[in-house]
């Protein structure tokens with residue numbers, strides 16, 4: 001079977017998986033070890049420069065991780081992939097590989113709060129300048145461009161306001177100006193969107209979310225050109241040391257086998273929830289790319305090619321923070337917590353939780369109202385999710 005030519009779901013199940021040559025085990029064993037012993041022939045081979053298949057120490061790589069990287073690379077259509085201990089580690093390593101002290105980068109303003117803090121507080125200390133832009137029009141980007149600009153960064157879907165990145169324009173600007181384009185595709189996953197196909201250079205993920213999908217680990221991934229990833233692997237990755245445990249890699253391999261099934265259900269449920277919410281008089285506004293009322297509905301339809309519009313729904317409850325809190329506290333099926341992309345429906349209030357550490361002006365500039373609620377729609381039966389929302393809303 002030529003896996004390269006197979007459809008997405010087949011890749012999700014089979015990619016990266018080899019039958020164990022020693023035992024015949026269908027699934028590869030997990031190697032829970034910190035170090036690997038060399039016999040004299042292995043040592044000779046390693047010293048002669050033939051390092052293929054030789055493991056040394058768990059901070060460099062482990063076999064379970066290799067398998068996971070092959071799977072993610074194939075799903076993203078990437079030459080190479082590196083997985084990390086968290087999404088933030090993936091973002092840090094991917095960006096710091098291309099922009100250094102004394103240089104400059106451009107980032108879209110609405111990004112994950114951890115990324116925002118990295119690009120402001122940490123990068124300020126590292127003397128890396130960052131310009132945040134309000135839109136990615138040619139004119140705006142040209143205005144932000146400097147002689148020493150190296151990187152342009154954005155998320156495929158803006159969090160939590162769910163705007164959609166015009167990937168072609170974004171990648172096109174980067175190519176025309178010799179910048180490395182990096183996108184965080186956590187919300188879309190390779191099931192909905194493969195940014196490299198649009199000319200983006202590097203894709204990063206918090207695999208904590210949909211890629212693993214079961215809420216039982218923290219992880220990240222970087223995918224892109226062979227050399228770009230290899231440079232990270234042999235430098236910052238080694239020395240800063242954000243390696244994922246073999247067990248996390250094993251769980252992610254297991255989670256990825258159902259990525260297409262889970263994403264299909266997340267999308268179907270979220271669409272139904274968004275359409276229902278839009279009809280409720282106590283809801284001021286519903287933001288979901290699958291709704292005709294979404295300003296980038298057409299762009300999302302083009303980019304996601306009919307596969308759906310993702311599992312995240314944001315909405316504003318009439319009556320501001322108090323009403324939003326009352327509602328969020330009473331959606332019985334949903335767990336009130338940060339994070340997203342789990343099988344379970346999760347609910348959170350961006351102004352209090354994920355974006356609570358940002359100054360009010362920054363939040364408002366990102367379009368985060370006090371009454372905003374973000375729902376990560378799970379894969380439960382959708383009638384139960386809607387019933388639960390209806391009950392909570394009746395108490396507002």
Ligand SMILES: *Cc1c(COP(=O)(O)O)cnc(C)c1O
Pocket residue numbers: 086087088089112114115155159184186187205206207208209218219220339
């Ligand atoms: C959660 C998240 C991150 C950070 O990932 P961690 O795995 O928590 O380090 C980055 N970007 C987005 C869009 C996220 O949702």
